[in-house]
Amino acid sequence: MTNNGRFPDLSDWVALREGRPPRVLGLLFWAAVLTTALMFGVAAFTEGMEELRSAGPLIIVYIVASGVALTLSCALWPFLAWSPGARWTGRLASATFLLLSLCSMFVSNHTTFLFVCVAAMNAVAVFGIPGLLCYATLLIGFSITTIGLPEGHLFIGAAMAVGLTTLALLSGLVYMGLVISAQRAERTRELLAELEEAHAELRRHSDRVRELTVAEERARMSREMHDSTGHYLTALTMNLSNALRFRTARPESAWEEVEQARELAREALTDTRRWVRALRPLRLEGRAGVTAMRAMAESFDGGGARIVFTETGEWPEPSQEAELVCYRALQEGLTNAMRHSGSDRVAVTVASSPEGVTVTVTDNGNGADEETARNGFGLRGLRERVASVQGTMSAESPAEGGFRLRVTVPAVARATTVVTGGAA
Numbered sequence: 001m002t003n004n005g006r007f008p009d010l011s012d013w014v015a016l017r018e019g020r021p022p023r024v025l026g027l028l029f030w031a032a033v034l035t036t037a038l039m040f041g042v043a044a045f046t047e048g049m050e051e052l053r054s055a056g057p058l059i060i061v062y063i064v065a066s067g068v069a070l071t072l073s074c075a076l077w078p079f080l081a082w083s084p085g086a087r088w089t090g091r092l093a094s095a096t097f098l099l100l101s102l103c104s105m106f107v108s109n110h111t112t113f114l115f116v117c118v119a120a121m122n123a124v125a126v127f128g129i130p131g132l133l134c135y136a137t138l139l140i141g142f143s144i145t146t147i148g149l150p151e152g153h154l155f156i157g158a159a160m161a162v163g164l165t166t167l168a169l170l171s172g173l174v175y176m177g178l179v180i181s182a183q184r185a186e187r188t189r190e191l192l193a194e195l196e197e198a199h200a201e202l203r204r205h206s207d208r209v210r211e212l213t214v215a216e217e218r219a220r221m222s223r224e225m226h227d228s229t230g231h232y233l234t235a236l237t238m239n240l241s242n243a244l245r246f247r248t249a250r251p252e253s254a255w256e257e258v259e260q261a262r263e264l265a266r267e268a269l270t271d272t273r274r275w276v277r278a279l280r281p282l283r284l285e286g287r288a289g290v291t292a293m294r295a296m297a298e299s300f301d302g303g304g305a306r307i308v309f310t311e312t313g314e315w316p317e318p319s320q321e322a323e324l325v326c327y328r329a330l331q332e333g334l335t336n337a338m339r340h341s342g343s344d345r346v347a348v349t350v351a352s353s354p355e356g357v358t359v360t361v362t363d364n365g366n367g368a369d370e371e372t373a374r375n376g377f378g379l380r381g382l383r384e385r386v387a388s389v390q391g392t393m394s395a396e397s398p399a400e401g402g403f404r405l406r407v408t409v410p411a412v413a414r415a416t417t418v419v420t421g422g423a424a
Helices: 025-053 055-078 088-103 109-151 154-227 227-245 253-278 289-300 322-339 370-375 377-388
Strands: 308-311 345-353 356-363 392-396 401-412
Touching: 025 055, 025 109, 025 345, 055 088, 088 109, 109 154, 227 253, 253 289, 289 308, 289 322, 289 345, 322 356, 322 377, 322 401, 377 401
Parallel strands: 308 345
Antiparallel strands: 345 356, 356 401, 392 401
């Protein structure tokens, strides 16, 4: 696997595992062990045992101490602690490993750097920054006492101490970077899991809102059909029953009943067509904005009241949610005026501006009491729609009579809950 097609994915090699070091750190340790063993073997083969004996007892002690330290370090490696909360046995193994890493530097100066890197990372992993600083202090003291003092080369010992200390500190910083990166990655995974859960919950909530909206619209439609279509069908049944009863004894009355039934059927057809037109989405017929609302008003015209439609200003192209609220507000106002007000004239005004759109529906009918204007089913649902797009709504009976519904929506709606199904 590659990263952007350029680099191999090494995340598994540097990832921190529970109680175990990253794979790259284990690779670094065993590379140091094998390199040191190889150097011992090459030195013994090329220089011979005779030259090794002539090197002096101190060198032999150094070689034996380095070999023992290296062997014990390999034995302790599987038991090292790699977290501050490890058991005391693991912490003791880590402390011993740090001391053995110092002893391994008696002879093999070429592989010393690898052991210092591994030991510094283990020190900061188990004992934190204080442990890293203590290990750096031990490096300084060990380099001066084992290299500078015995041979009288204090400058070389000091230079070695500075180099090893710098390497240890950098290694500790690298490990701390790995720890911080792992913590952030874990936090990112937790946030992604929470986000997925929230997304699923939002989807369930959206489905629930859709179901409730459909159920609400069905209930409203059933009531409206009962009040309108049911009324017409009941009257038609009565007219036709009377015509059937009068057909022989009173033929003229029977024909009058038939004529009334025909008028009722025409009215029922007009009312049904008006509902079908009102329930169609705005853009299915290629209409939107003021054009769609004008068509909506024209569909109500001729139903017993004269509709006067007026538009002012330039349509500001609001969001689809805000535009739908305007359309439903007009529908609700015209439906109430035609069905409940008893008016013969309804004035519709659509006032557009860069800030938003105001739809006003005013009739000259009987008006409505305050309770109906505030808690009527259709008006209550419309008020929720208007609030969802950060708009305002007023429904009242003016002093001069009739009823007035006014809805204002902003040109840019910041809706948090969008409901788009069915009539208002």
